[in-house]
Amino acid sequence: MIIEKLAYFQYPFVRYALIVGVLIALCSSLLGVTLVLKRFSFIGDGLSHVAFGAMAIAAVLKLTNNMPLVLVITIISAILLLRTGSNAKIKGDAAVAMISVGALAIGYLLMNIFAKSSNLSGDVCTTLFGSTSILTLKKTEVTLCIVLSALVIAAFVFFYNKIFAVTFDENFALATGVKTGVYNLMIAVIIAVIIVLAMNLVGSLLISALVIFPALSAMRVFKNFKSVTICSAVLSVFCTAAGIIVSVIAGTPVGSTIVAADIIAFVIFAAIGGFSGGRK
């Protein structure tokens, strides 16, 4: 029976899903460590709602290719959010919550007023939870995803030491001559790109899980930045691959299954951390 199910993997769309899923998981977990430590865990959630709102606008404008518009709006929001981080009148968490809820409401409102399909709640549900869109990827989308992921990973490796310096102590970095503004901007752009990519995989509501869980799991066990980053990347890739395979075999929703795998991994890592006295 399982052998029969495994035959699914000779279909290109299943392989596409696996490639795209693994790449998105890798990218989001790399930046996840930085975001969790900067107290921006919820930015994934907030930005994905912005992307949802942008998709609604694209739908209203009847754009055939909504990717550029969604990407631009999300990048601008990410820059505004991360920029206000340190000394704004509205602090990081409140700003994220505000944009998140606002974009979601406006997006739903627009879709409602200008609805073109009869199955509105179905459409909304699909955008939020991802459902099966990862299994309907076209070859061009897969190529785009591979290129963007490669760029994200290259940027992360190249700027790894700078990202560490900016995350650990932004004031010190700035005071000693590091151009923190540029690197914060870069982090914001990268996270926006990852989120727009990830919406295809798990949908907007579950993106946060991809950003937060691997980083938090890794931080339970490992105690330096490099090991945490590597562990989080490996864990995220493993959980996503496992989640996709299980969902194909068992016929469960892809996004939810991946997040379930992440939760199980977190519980295991928390237990290991507890036993070895990893976290004090």
Added chain:
Amino acid sequence: MALLTCQNLSLGYEGNTILSGLNFDVEPGDYLCIVGENGSGKSTLMKTILGLQPPLSGKILTDGGLKINEIGYLPQQTDIQRDFPASVWEIVLSGCQGERGIKPFYSKENKNLARLNLEKMAITPLEKRCYRELSGGQQQRVLLARALCAAKKMILLDEPVAGLDPNVTAQMYSLIESLNKVDKITVIMISHDIDAALKYANKILHIGKTVFFGPANEYKTASGFFTDKKGGCES
């Protein structure tokens, strides 16, 4: 020639002036202590010197070829650092980031410098330990070692002994003194501890309602400040 000169400096946030008309200068090799009541603008002054926030008016001149990436900085600890998963080595090495510019990885010289500063602070055995599991005094040494990686000529310390016990405080002070005397690094330190300031510093800058700037031995005799200070000082 003065390393750093502040002319008619006004400090504050968004039009809310904390301090105005401040004049002082720092010569190479100086050990300057900045004292004053809470809220008198000591940390703001330090951030302004470091370029973290612009002065409301006035000028900060750096002469004698002092560049921004030749100044080390020991900030007060932030919340983020208290649960940050980073090893001592990673943190100390990150002090070299300022002079890397766009170059992505650390050079051999950077690593040697980091190793040297670990030794200076006597924390080489802690190299692989996790920062958040260290004691307060050890954490301050790590941050000081990091600041030293950036400090070619000058180091700015924002309350380096806050929250440390008397023994560790004395150790910190003697470490800072040896940086000043042996390594010839110019020190600017914010402190609440007037006795230590008078003991180690050669110049005192007192800011607040009244301003004093001059040699440490004159601060004692300058009318009002010393006794005033004793009463108004909180830690």
